[in-house]
Protein backbone atom coordinates (compact mmCIF):
# COMPACT_ATOMS: atom_id res chain seq x y z
CA UNK A 1 0.00 0.00 0.00
CA UNK A 2 1.23 3.47 -0.74
CA UNK A 3 1.82 5.59 2.33
CA UNK A 4 -0.85 8.15 2.95
CA UNK A 5 -3.70 6.22 1.40
CA UNK A 6 -4.42 4.36 4.62
CA UNK A 7 -6.31 7.02 6.55
CA UNK A 8 -8.85 7.65 3.85
CA UNK A 9 -10.02 4.05 3.89
CA UNK A 10 -9.87 3.39 7.60
CA UNK A 11 -11.99 6.34 8.67
CA UNK A 12 -15.21 5.07 10.19
CA UNK A 13 -18.32 7.05 9.29
CA UNK A 14 -19.48 9.23 12.18
CA UNK A 15 -23.07 9.32 13.35
CA UNK A 16 -22.73 12.71 15.07
CA UNK A 17 -24.09 15.75 13.39
CA UNK A 18 -21.35 17.30 11.41
CA UNK A 19 -22.86 20.72 11.93
CA UNK A 20 -22.69 20.77 15.76
CA UNK A 21 -19.28 19.16 15.80
CA UNK A 22 -17.94 21.90 13.59
CA UNK A 23 -19.49 24.89 15.36
CA UNK A 24 -18.31 23.73 18.83
CA UNK A 25 -14.73 23.54 17.66
CA UNK A 26 -15.27 26.59 15.49
CA UNK A 27 -15.26 29.18 18.26
CA UNK A 28 -12.01 27.99 19.73
CA UNK A 29 -10.59 27.70 16.24
CA UNK A 30 -11.53 31.32 15.50
CA UNK A 31 -9.99 32.50 18.77
CA UNK A 32 -6.73 30.68 18.10
CA UNK A 33 -6.57 31.98 14.59
CA UNK A 34 -7.21 35.55 15.77
CA UNK A 35 -4.48 35.21 18.39
CA UNK A 36 -2.00 33.97 15.84
CA UNK A 37 -2.92 36.67 13.38
CA UNK A 38 -2.46 39.29 16.12
CA UNK A 39 1.04 37.99 16.90
CA UNK A 40 1.94 38.07 13.25
CA UNK A 41 0.52 41.57 12.93
CA UNK A 42 2.55 42.71 15.94
CA UNK A 43 5.73 41.54 14.26
CA UNK A 44 4.83 43.35 11.08
CA UNK A 45 3.94 46.52 13.01
CA UNK A 46 7.19 46.54 14.94
CA UNK A 47 9.19 46.04 11.75
CA UNK A 48 7.30 48.71 9.87
CA UNK A 49 7.62 51.10 12.83
CA UNK A 50 11.33 50.51 13.02
CA UNK A 51 11.89 51.04 9.34
CA UNK A 52 9.71 54.18 9.33
CA UNK A 53 11.65 55.67 12.24
CA UNK A 54 14.88 54.93 10.47
CA UNK A 55 13.70 56.46 7.22
CA UNK A 56 12.31 59.51 8.98
CA UNK A 57 15.40 60.27 11.07
CA UNK A 58 17.87 59.32 8.36
CA UNK A 59 15.87 61.47 5.96
CA UNK A 60 16.32 64.50 8.21
CA UNK A 61 20.01 63.88 8.32
CA UNK A 62 20.35 63.38 4.58
CA UNK A 63 18.43 66.54 3.80
CA UNK A 64 20.85 68.43 6.03
CA UNK A 65 24.10 66.81 4.87
CA UNK A 66 23.18 65.90 1.32
CA UNK A 67 23.03 62.38 -0.07
CA UNK A 68 26.05 62.88 -2.33
CA UNK A 69 28.40 64.03 0.38
CA UNK A 70 27.14 61.24 2.65
CA UNK A 71 27.97 58.68 -0.05
CA UNK A 72 31.12 60.22 -1.49
CA UNK A 73 32.89 62.29 1.14
CA UNK A 74 36.08 60.54 2.19
CA UNK A 75 35.93 61.62 5.82
CA UNK A 76 33.75 60.86 8.80
CA UNK A 77 34.47 63.46 11.48
CA UNK A 78 31.23 64.20 13.38
CA UNK A 79 33.09 65.70 16.34
CA UNK A 80 35.08 68.26 14.32
CA UNK A 81 34.20 71.71 13.13
CA UNK A 82 33.28 71.65 10.35
CA UNK A 83 31.99 68.09 10.73
CA UNK A 84 32.14 65.81 7.72
CA UNK A 85 29.80 62.90 7.19
CA UNK A 86 31.11 60.63 4.48
CA UNK A 87 30.02 57.04 5.16
CA UNK A 88 32.92 55.55 3.17
CA UNK A 89 35.44 55.34 6.06
CA UNK A 90 32.91 53.50 8.24
CA UNK A 91 31.93 51.28 5.32
CA UNK A 92 35.55 50.45 4.55
CA UNK A 93 36.21 49.76 8.23
CA UNK A 94 33.20 47.46 8.35
CA UNK A 95 34.18 45.59 5.21
CA UNK A 96 37.79 45.33 6.38
CA UNK A 97 36.77 43.57 9.58
CA UNK A 98 34.25 41.42 7.69
CA UNK A 99 36.87 40.43 5.13
CA UNK A 100 39.33 39.38 7.83
CA UNK A 101 36.54 37.45 9.53
CA UNK A 102 35.70 35.73 6.24
CA UNK A 103 39.29 34.69 5.64
CA UNK A 104 39.17 32.97 9.02
CA UNK A 105 35.64 31.60 9.00
CA UNK A 106 34.98 30.49 5.44
CA UNK A 107 37.74 27.92 5.01
CA UNK A 108 37.56 26.63 8.57
CA UNK A 109 33.76 26.54 8.53
CA UNK A 110 33.65 24.84 5.15
CA UNK A 111 36.24 22.21 6.05
CA UNK A 112 34.50 21.58 9.35
CA UNK A 113 31.24 21.05 7.48
CA UNK A 114 32.86 18.66 5.02
CA UNK A 115 34.40 16.76 7.89
CA UNK A 116 31.11 16.58 9.80
CA UNK A 117 29.01 15.49 6.85
CA UNK A 118 31.41 13.28 4.88
CA UNK A 119 34.06 11.94 7.24
CA UNK A 120 33.06 12.02 10.90
CA UNK A 121 31.64 8.92 12.50
CA UNK A 122 28.95 9.12 15.12
CA UNK A 123 31.41 9.55 17.98
CA UNK A 124 33.31 12.42 16.37
CA UNK A 125 30.03 14.15 15.54
CA UNK A 126 28.77 13.72 19.08
CA UNK A 127 31.90 15.49 20.27
CA UNK A 128 32.16 18.24 17.69
CA UNK A 129 28.55 19.34 17.28
CA UNK A 130 27.99 20.39 20.93
CA UNK A 131 31.36 22.13 20.82
CA UNK A 132 30.30 24.21 17.84
CA UNK A 133 26.99 24.96 19.48
CA UNK A 134 28.84 26.17 22.54
CA UNK A 135 31.01 28.38 20.39
CA UNK A 136 27.86 29.80 18.83
CA UNK A 137 26.31 30.40 22.25
CA UNK A 138 29.11 32.44 23.81
CA UNK A 139 27.99 36.04 24.43
CA UNK A 140 29.72 38.41 22.04
CA UNK A 141 31.02 40.56 24.89
CA UNK A 142 33.12 37.58 25.97
CA UNK A 143 34.49 37.33 22.45
CA UNK A 144 35.24 41.04 22.55
CA UNK A 145 37.39 40.78 25.66
CA UNK A 146 38.95 37.61 24.33
CA UNK A 147 40.07 39.66 21.32
CA UNK A 148 41.37 42.50 23.45
CA UNK A 149 43.04 40.49 26.22
CA UNK A 150 44.22 37.35 24.44
CA UNK A 151 44.36 37.78 20.69
CA UNK A 152 45.69 41.33 20.52
CA UNK A 153 48.70 40.72 22.85
CA UNK A 154 49.46 37.52 20.94
CA UNK A 155 49.37 39.38 17.64
CA UNK A 156 51.47 42.21 19.03
CA UNK A 157 54.15 39.78 20.08
CA UNK A 158 54.38 38.52 16.51
CA UNK A 159 53.70 41.70 14.54
CA UNK A 160 55.34 44.59 16.39
CA UNK A 161 53.71 47.35 14.34
CA UNK A 162 50.23 46.54 15.52
CA UNK A 163 48.13 48.98 17.56
CA UNK A 164 46.35 48.09 20.79
CA UNK A 165 43.02 48.56 19.09
CA UNK A 166 43.13 47.07 15.63
CA UNK A 167 40.99 45.55 12.91
CA UNK A 168 42.97 42.33 12.67
CA UNK A 169 42.30 41.07 16.17
CA UNK A 170 38.62 41.99 16.01
CA UNK A 171 38.28 40.47 12.54
CA UNK A 172 39.89 37.19 13.57
CA UNK A 173 37.62 36.89 16.58
CA UNK A 174 34.51 37.82 14.59
CA UNK A 175 35.63 35.07 12.22
CA UNK A 176 35.87 32.57 15.07
CA UNK A 177 32.44 33.63 16.20
CA UNK A 178 30.82 32.93 12.82
CA UNK A 179 32.56 29.58 12.18
CA UNK A 180 29.64 27.65 13.68
CA UNK A 181 27.23 29.50 11.43
CA UNK A 182 29.23 28.78 8.29
CA UNK A 183 29.74 25.15 9.23
CA UNK A 184 26.21 24.36 10.28
CA UNK A 185 24.58 26.06 7.27
CA UNK A 186 27.07 24.43 4.89
CA UNK A 187 26.57 21.09 6.55
CA UNK A 188 22.83 21.41 6.02
CA UNK A 189 23.52 22.02 2.34
CA UNK A 190 25.76 18.93 2.18
CA UNK A 191 23.23 16.77 3.93
CA UNK A 192 20.60 17.79 1.41
CA UNK A 193 22.67 16.05 -1.28
CA UNK A 194 21.09 12.63 -1.61
CA UNK A 195 22.93 9.54 -0.41
CA UNK A 196 22.37 7.95 -3.84
CA UNK A 197 24.74 10.45 -5.52
CA UNK A 198 27.50 9.60 -3.08
CA UNK A 199 26.87 5.88 -3.57
CA UNK A 200 27.04 6.34 -7.33
CA UNK A 201 30.44 7.98 -7.05
CA UNK A 202 31.78 5.50 -4.50
CA UNK A 203 30.71 2.66 -6.77
CA UNK A 204 32.87 4.13 -9.54
CA UNK A 205 35.89 3.93 -7.30
CA UNK A 206 35.87 7.47 -5.96
CA UNK A 207 37.67 8.08 -2.68
CA UNK A 208 35.96 9.84 0.18
CA UNK A 209 37.76 13.03 -0.74
CA UNK A 210 36.72 12.77 -4.40
CA UNK A 211 33.12 12.21 -3.37
CA UNK A 212 33.21 15.24 -1.08
CA UNK A 213 35.08 17.48 -3.47
CA UNK A 214 33.68 16.50 -6.85
CA UNK A 215 30.13 15.42 -6.05
CA UNK A 216 28.90 16.80 -2.75
CA UNK A 217 30.49 20.24 -2.85
CA UNK A 218 29.38 21.13 -6.41
CA UNK A 219 25.90 19.78 -5.75
CA UNK A 220 25.66 21.87 -2.59
CA UNK A 221 27.41 24.93 -4.01
CA UNK A 222 24.41 27.24 -3.92
CA UNK A 223 23.73 26.38 -0.29
CA UNK A 224 27.36 26.95 0.61
CA UNK A 225 27.47 30.33 -1.12
CA UNK A 226 24.25 31.29 0.65
CA UNK A 227 25.82 30.23 3.95
CA UNK A 228 28.87 32.38 3.22
CA UNK A 229 26.74 35.41 2.47
CA UNK A 230 24.63 34.99 5.59
CA UNK A 231 27.77 34.66 7.67
CA UNK A 232 29.21 37.76 6.02
CA UNK A 233 26.05 39.61 6.87
CA UNK A 234 26.37 38.43 10.45
CA UNK A 235 29.99 39.63 10.53
CA UNK A 236 28.97 43.03 9.21
CA UNK A 237 26.32 43.35 11.88
CA UNK A 238 28.58 42.22 14.72
CA UNK A 239 28.91 45.01 17.25
CA UNK A 240 30.35 44.07 20.61
CA UNK A 241 33.63 42.60 19.43
CA UNK A 242 34.50 45.56 17.23
CA UNK A 243 33.32 48.09 19.80
CA UNK A 244 35.67 46.53 22.36
CA UNK A 245 38.68 45.54 20.29
CA UNK A 246 38.80 47.46 17.01
CA UNK A 247 39.04 51.03 18.27
CA UNK A 248 37.25 54.13 17.05
CA UNK A 249 39.26 55.61 14.24
CA UNK A 250 37.10 56.14 11.18
CA UNK A 251 39.64 56.18 8.41
CA UNK A 252 39.78 55.28 4.77
CA UNK A 253 42.51 52.67 5.20
CA UNK A 254 42.81 48.99 4.42
CA UNK A 255 45.60 48.48 6.96
CA UNK A 256 44.47 45.74 9.34
CA UNK A 257 46.97 46.73 12.01
CA UNK A 258 45.45 50.07 12.92
CA UNK A 259 42.43 51.14 14.93
CA UNK A 260 39.32 50.92 12.82
CA UNK A 261 35.78 52.03 13.40
CA UNK A 262 32.93 50.04 11.91
CA UNK A 263 29.38 51.23 11.37
CA UNK A 264 28.18 49.20 14.33
CA UNK A 265 30.90 50.50 16.62
CA UNK A 266 30.01 54.07 15.64
CA UNK A 267 26.36 53.41 16.44
CA UNK A 268 27.33 52.17 19.91
CA UNK A 269 29.60 55.13 20.48
CA UNK A 270 26.92 57.59 19.46
CA UNK A 271 24.13 55.93 21.45
CA UNK A 272 26.17 55.76 24.63
CA UNK A 273 27.72 59.20 24.33
CA UNK A 274 26.27 62.48 25.56
CA UNK A 275 25.45 63.98 22.19
CA UNK A 276 22.14 65.86 22.57
CA UNK A 277 19.19 64.42 20.69
CA UNK A 278 17.95 66.32 17.69
CA UNK A 279 21.38 67.53 16.67
CA UNK A 280 22.72 66.59 13.28
CA UNK A 281 25.49 64.67 14.98
CA UNK A 282 22.95 62.56 16.81
CA UNK A 283 20.91 62.00 13.68
CA UNK A 284 23.95 60.68 11.83
CA UNK A 285 23.35 57.61 13.94
CA UNK A 286 20.20 56.84 12.00
CA UNK A 287 21.86 57.30 8.65
CA UNK A 288 24.48 54.77 9.63
CA UNK A 289 21.79 52.44 10.96
CA UNK A 290 19.94 52.78 7.69
CA UNK A 291 23.07 51.96 5.68
CA UNK A 292 23.78 48.93 7.83
CA UNK A 293 20.19 47.82 7.54
CA UNK A 294 20.16 48.12 3.75
CA UNK A 295 23.48 46.35 3.44
CA UNK A 296 22.49 43.34 5.52
CA UNK A 297 19.05 43.28 3.91
CA UNK A 298 20.66 43.14 0.48
CA UNK A 299 23.00 40.36 1.56
CA UNK A 300 20.24 38.27 3.08
CA UNK A 301 18.06 38.75 0.01
CA UNK A 302 20.95 37.75 -2.25
CA UNK A 303 21.55 34.65 -0.20
CA UNK A 304 17.90 33.62 -0.44
CA UNK A 305 17.86 34.28 -4.15
CA UNK A 306 20.91 32.13 -4.72
CA UNK A 307 19.36 29.30 -2.80
CA UNK A 308 16.18 29.53 -4.85
CA UNK A 309 17.72 30.17 -8.26
CA UNK A 310 20.54 27.67 -8.21
CA UNK A 311 19.09 24.94 -6.07
CA UNK A 312 19.72 21.59 -7.71
CA UNK A 313 16.47 19.69 -7.98
CA UNK A 314 17.21 16.01 -7.44
CA UNK A 315 14.94 13.33 -8.80
CA UNK B 316 20.58 -26.64 4.11
CA UNK B 317 21.03 -25.10 0.74
CA UNK B 318 20.93 -27.01 -2.48
CA UNK B 319 23.79 -25.95 -4.75
CA UNK B 320 23.61 -27.50 -8.19
CA UNK B 321 26.97 -28.13 -9.80
CA UNK B 322 28.32 -25.55 -12.20
CA UNK B 323 29.43 -26.94 -15.58
CA UNK B 324 33.14 -27.59 -15.82
CA UNK B 325 33.69 -24.99 -18.56
CA UNK B 326 32.61 -22.12 -16.32
CA UNK B 327 35.43 -20.29 -14.54
CA UNK B 328 34.59 -18.76 -11.17
CA UNK B 329 34.89 -14.98 -11.06
CA UNK B 330 33.40 -14.35 -7.64
CA UNK B 331 33.04 -16.80 -4.82
CA UNK B 332 31.70 -16.47 -1.32
CA UNK B 333 32.43 -18.83 1.54
CA UNK B 334 30.28 -18.79 4.65
CA UNK B 335 29.47 -15.15 4.04
CA UNK B 336 27.39 -13.52 6.77
CA UNK B 337 26.38 -9.90 7.17
CA UNK B 338 24.98 -8.23 10.26
CA UNK B 339 23.38 -4.83 10.67
CA UNK B 340 24.15 -4.12 14.31
CA UNK B 341 23.16 -7.40 15.89
CA UNK B 342 20.59 -8.36 13.23
CA UNK B 343 21.80 -10.97 10.78
CA UNK B 344 20.86 -10.07 7.20
CA UNK B 345 22.82 -12.88 5.50
CA UNK B 346 23.83 -16.20 6.99
CA UNK B 347 26.52 -18.53 5.68
CA UNK B 348 26.21 -17.87 1.96
CA UNK B 349 28.27 -20.05 -0.41
CA UNK B 350 27.87 -18.78 -3.93
CA UNK B 351 29.97 -18.88 -7.09
CA UNK B 352 29.53 -16.41 -9.93
CA UNK B 353 31.10 -17.72 -13.15
CA UNK B 354 32.87 -15.46 -15.60
CA UNK B 355 30.89 -14.05 -18.53
CA UNK B 356 27.63 -15.31 -17.18
CA UNK B 357 24.56 -13.58 -15.83
CA UNK B 358 23.56 -14.60 -12.34
CA UNK B 359 20.16 -13.53 -11.02
CA UNK B 360 19.43 -13.08 -7.32
CA UNK B 361 15.78 -13.60 -6.53
CA UNK B 362 13.79 -13.77 -3.34
CA UNK B 363 11.16 -11.87 -1.42
CA UNK B 364 11.80 -8.28 -0.42
CA UNK B 365 14.07 -7.99 2.62
CA UNK B 366 15.69 -11.40 2.14
CA UNK B 367 19.14 -9.86 1.69
CA UNK B 368 19.63 -9.58 -2.08
CA UNK B 369 20.94 -6.01 -2.03
CA UNK B 370 23.08 -6.77 1.00
CA UNK B 371 24.68 -9.69 -0.83
CA UNK B 372 25.29 -7.57 -3.91
CA UNK B 373 26.99 -4.87 -1.83
CA UNK B 374 29.40 -7.45 -0.39
CA UNK B 375 30.95 -7.84 -3.83
CA UNK B 376 32.07 -4.22 -4.18
CA UNK B 377 32.49 -3.55 -0.48
CA UNK B 378 29.76 -0.93 -0.45
CA UNK B 379 28.53 -2.34 2.86
CA UNK B 380 31.49 -0.63 4.45
CA UNK B 381 29.80 2.69 3.85
CA UNK B 382 26.98 1.64 6.17
CA UNK B 383 28.37 2.25 9.67
CA UNK B 384 26.42 -0.51 11.40
CA UNK B 385 27.09 -3.22 8.77
CA UNK B 386 29.56 -6.03 9.57
CA UNK B 387 30.72 -8.63 7.07
CA UNK B 388 32.02 -12.10 8.07
CA UNK B 389 33.31 -14.92 5.92
CA UNK B 390 35.24 -14.81 2.69
CA UNK B 391 34.62 -13.29 -0.72
CA UNK B 392 37.05 -14.19 -3.48
CA UNK B 393 37.55 -12.32 -6.72
CA UNK B 394 39.55 -14.36 -9.24
CA UNK B 395 40.69 -16.38 -6.27
CA UNK B 396 41.94 -13.38 -4.30
CA UNK B 397 40.46 -12.39 -0.94
CA UNK B 398 38.38 -9.29 -1.63
CA UNK B 399 38.50 -8.31 2.03
CA UNK B 400 42.21 -8.99 2.44
CA UNK B 401 44.17 -6.56 4.58
CA UNK B 402 46.07 -5.06 1.68
CA UNK B 403 43.04 -4.70 -0.59
CA UNK B 404 41.86 -1.13 -1.14
CA UNK B 405 38.05 -0.94 -1.48
CA UNK B 406 38.53 1.89 -3.98
CA UNK B 407 40.33 -0.51 -6.32
CA UNK B 408 37.71 -3.16 -5.76
CA UNK B 409 35.01 -0.74 -6.88
CA UNK B 410 36.94 0.21 -9.99
CA UNK B 411 37.02 -3.42 -11.06
CA UNK B 412 33.56 -4.38 -9.89
CA UNK B 413 31.01 -1.79 -10.96
CA UNK B 414 27.49 -1.25 -9.68
CA UNK B 415 24.22 0.00 -11.11
CA UNK B 416 21.58 1.03 -8.63
CA UNK B 417 17.86 0.51 -8.32
CA UNK B 418 16.96 4.11 -9.02
CA UNK B 419 18.94 5.94 -11.69
CA UNK B 420 21.33 8.26 -9.86
CA UNK B 421 23.04 10.42 -12.48
CA UNK B 422 25.18 13.26 -11.15
CA UNK B 423 23.74 16.76 -11.54
CA UNK B 424 25.99 17.59 -14.47
CA UNK B 425 26.20 16.99 -18.20
CA UNK B 426 25.72 13.66 -19.93
CA UNK B 427 29.37 13.70 -20.99
CA UNK B 428 30.64 14.55 -17.51
CA UNK B 429 28.60 11.74 -16.00
CA UNK B 430 30.26 9.15 -18.19
CA UNK B 431 33.67 10.83 -17.90
CA UNK B 432 33.55 10.91 -14.11
CA UNK B 433 35.04 7.46 -13.58
CA UNK B 434 37.87 7.79 -16.14
CA UNK B 435 38.68 11.23 -14.76
CA UNK B 436 39.04 10.17 -11.13
CA UNK B 437 41.11 7.24 -12.35
CA UNK B 438 43.37 9.59 -14.26
CA UNK B 439 42.52 7.99 -17.63
CA UNK B 440 41.86 11.17 -19.54
CA UNK B 441 43.69 10.39 -22.75
CA UNK B 442 41.12 9.61 -25.42
CA UNK B 443 38.38 10.58 -23.01
CA UNK B 444 35.93 11.43 -25.80
CA UNK B 445 36.35 7.97 -27.32
CA UNK B 446 36.02 6.31 -23.94
CA UNK B 447 32.77 8.17 -23.35
CA UNK B 448 31.46 7.34 -26.81
CA UNK B 449 32.31 3.67 -26.46
CA UNK B 450 30.62 3.41 -23.09
CA UNK B 451 27.53 5.17 -24.39
CA UNK B 452 27.42 2.86 -27.41
CA UNK B 453 27.78 -0.19 -25.19
CA UNK B 454 24.89 1.09 -23.11
CA UNK B 455 22.83 1.57 -26.29
CA UNK B 456 22.42 5.26 -25.57
CA UNK B 457 24.82 6.86 -28.02
CA UNK B 458 22.38 7.45 -30.85
CA UNK B 459 19.95 9.21 -28.53
CA UNK B 460 22.47 11.55 -26.90
CA UNK B 461 25.27 12.06 -29.42
CA UNK B 462 24.06 15.57 -30.24
CA UNK B 463 23.36 16.62 -26.68
CA UNK B 464 26.34 15.44 -24.67
CA UNK B 465 26.60 18.79 -22.92
CA UNK B 466 23.02 18.84 -21.74
CA UNK B 467 22.19 18.01 -18.16
CA UNK B 468 21.72 14.33 -17.41
CA UNK B 469 18.54 15.34 -15.63
CA UNK B 470 16.97 16.22 -19.00
CA UNK B 471 16.97 12.54 -19.97
CA UNK B 472 14.03 10.22 -19.41
CA UNK B 473 14.29 7.83 -16.47
CA UNK B 474 15.04 4.92 -18.80
CA UNK B 475 17.77 6.90 -20.54
CA UNK B 476 19.16 7.95 -17.16
CA UNK B 477 19.48 4.32 -16.16
CA UNK B 478 21.33 3.50 -19.38
CA UNK B 479 23.51 6.53 -18.69
CA UNK B 480 24.31 5.08 -15.28
CA UNK B 481 25.20 1.80 -16.97
CA UNK B 482 27.43 3.68 -19.43
CA UNK B 483 29.03 5.52 -16.51
CA UNK B 484 29.83 2.17 -14.90
CA UNK B 485 31.18 0.67 -18.14
CA UNK B 486 33.43 3.66 -18.79
CA UNK B 487 35.61 2.53 -15.88
CA UNK B 488 36.03 -0.84 -17.71
CA UNK B 489 35.09 -3.06 -14.81
CA UNK B 490 35.29 -6.83 -15.02
CA UNK B 491 32.05 -7.43 -13.21
CA UNK B 492 28.84 -5.42 -13.16
CA UNK B 493 26.50 -5.62 -10.20
CA UNK B 494 22.93 -4.51 -10.87
CA UNK B 495 20.41 -3.97 -8.11
CA UNK B 496 16.94 -4.15 -9.65
CA UNK B 497 18.12 -1.92 -12.51
CA UNK B 498 14.73 -1.89 -14.23
CA UNK B 499 12.41 -1.56 -11.26
CA UNK B 500 11.87 2.17 -11.83
CA UNK B 501 11.39 1.79 -15.59
CA UNK B 502 8.45 1.26 -17.92
CA UNK B 503 8.16 -1.97 -19.95
CA UNK B 504 9.87 -0.59 -23.05
CA UNK B 505 12.80 0.82 -21.12
CA UNK B 506 12.95 -2.44 -19.20
CA UNK B 507 13.19 -4.40 -22.40
CA UNK B 508 16.07 -2.23 -23.57
CA UNK B 509 17.95 -2.89 -20.35
CA UNK B 510 17.37 -6.62 -20.70
CA UNK B 511 18.67 -6.63 -24.29
CA UNK B 512 21.63 -4.68 -23.03
CA UNK B 513 22.39 -7.22 -20.31
CA UNK B 514 22.33 -9.91 -22.95
CA UNK B 515 24.95 -8.06 -25.00
CA UNK B 516 27.13 -7.11 -22.03
CA UNK B 517 27.45 -10.75 -21.06
CA UNK B 518 30.00 -11.11 -23.88
CA UNK B 519 32.48 -8.99 -21.97
CA UNK B 520 31.38 -8.94 -18.34
CA UNK B 521 30.15 -11.12 -15.55
CA UNK B 522 26.84 -9.75 -14.39
CA UNK B 523 25.13 -10.20 -11.07
CA UNK B 524 21.60 -8.90 -11.16
CA UNK B 525 19.03 -8.57 -8.40
CA UNK B 526 15.51 -8.67 -9.69
CA UNK B 527 12.08 -8.92 -8.18
CA UNK B 528 10.70 -10.03 -11.53
CA UNK B 529 10.83 -13.78 -11.99
CA UNK B 530 10.21 -13.42 -15.70
CA UNK B 531 13.18 -11.11 -15.94
CA UNK B 532 15.40 -13.55 -14.10
CA UNK B 533 14.24 -16.33 -16.41
CA UNK B 534 14.84 -14.20 -19.50
CA UNK B 535 18.26 -12.74 -18.80
CA UNK B 536 20.14 -15.06 -16.49
CA UNK B 537 22.21 -18.22 -16.86
CA UNK B 538 22.16 -18.98 -13.16
CA UNK B 539 19.68 -18.13 -10.48
CA UNK B 540 20.13 -17.93 -6.74
CA UNK B 541 17.06 -18.01 -4.53
CA UNK B 542 17.51 -16.30 -1.20
CA UNK B 543 15.09 -16.48 1.66
CA UNK B 544 15.41 -14.86 5.09
CA UNK B 545 19.12 -14.21 4.64
CA UNK B 546 19.90 -17.74 3.53
CA UNK B 547 20.74 -19.15 0.16
CA UNK B 548 18.07 -21.76 -0.44
CA UNK B 549 18.95 -22.98 -3.89
CA UNK B 550 21.43 -22.08 -6.59
CA UNK B 551 21.93 -23.49 -10.04
CA UNK B 552 21.29 -23.10 -13.78
CA UNK B 553 18.28 -20.86 -14.32
CA UNK B 554 16.16 -23.34 -16.26
CA UNK B 555 16.68 -25.91 -13.53
CA UNK B 556 15.69 -23.48 -10.77
CA UNK B 557 12.56 -22.48 -12.65
CA UNK B 558 11.44 -25.83 -14.02
CA UNK B 559 12.77 -28.44 -11.66
CA UNK B 560 13.83 -27.03 -8.27
CA UNK B 561 14.79 -29.41 -5.52
CA UNK B 562 13.81 -27.24 -2.58
CA UNK B 563 10.15 -26.89 -1.75
CA UNK B 564 10.57 -23.22 -0.87
CA UNK B 565 12.14 -22.53 -4.25
CA UNK B 566 9.30 -24.21 -6.03
CA UNK B 567 6.75 -22.30 -3.98
CA UNK B 568 8.47 -19.01 -4.82
CA UNK B 569 9.03 -19.53 -8.54
CA UNK B 570 5.48 -20.74 -9.03
CA UNK B 571 4.24 -17.63 -7.27
CA UNK B 572 2.73 -19.41 -4.29
CA UNK B 573 4.36 -17.00 -1.88
CA UNK B 574 6.56 -13.94 -1.82
Ligand SMILES: Nc1ncnc2c1ncn2[C@@H]1O[C@H](COP(=O)(O)OP(=O)(O)O)[C@@H](O)[C@H]1O
Nearest residue numbers: 339344363364365366367368369370371382384
Ligand atom coordinates in the same frame (compact mmCIF):
# COMPACT_ATOMS: atom_id res chain seq x y z
N1 LIG C 1 21.34 0.01 6.13
C1 LIG C 1 20.69 -0.94 6.80
N2 LIG C 1 20.63 -0.87 8.15
C2 LIG C 1 19.98 -1.81 8.87
N3 LIG C 1 19.35 -2.87 8.34
C3 LIG C 1 19.38 -2.99 6.99
C4 LIG C 1 20.04 -2.04 6.16
N4 LIG C 1 19.90 -2.41 4.87
C5 LIG C 1 19.17 -3.57 4.89
N5 LIG C 1 18.85 -3.90 6.16
C6 LIG C 1 18.09 -5.09 6.57
O1 LIG C 1 18.70 -6.25 6.04
C7 LIG C 1 17.75 -7.12 5.49
C8 LIG C 1 18.05 -7.36 4.03
O2 LIG C 1 17.85 -6.17 3.30
P1 LIG C 1 18.17 -6.03 1.76
O3 LIG C 1 19.50 -6.60 1.50
O4 LIG C 1 17.92 -4.64 1.37
O5 LIG C 1 17.06 -7.00 1.14
P2 LIG C 1 16.47 -7.05 -0.34
O6 LIG C 1 17.39 -6.31 -1.24
O7 LIG C 1 16.41 -8.51 -0.63
O8 LIG C 1 15.11 -6.47 -0.29
C9 LIG C 1 16.39 -6.48 5.72
O9 LIG C 1 15.83 -7.07 6.88
C10 LIG C 1 16.70 -5.05 5.96
O10 LIG C 1 15.78 -4.49 6.84
Ligand SMILES: [Mg+2]
Nearest residue numbers: 368369370495
Ligand atom coordinates in the same frame (compact mmCIF):
# COMPACT_ATOMS: atom_id res chain seq x y z
MG1 LIG D 1 17.01 -4.59 -2.43
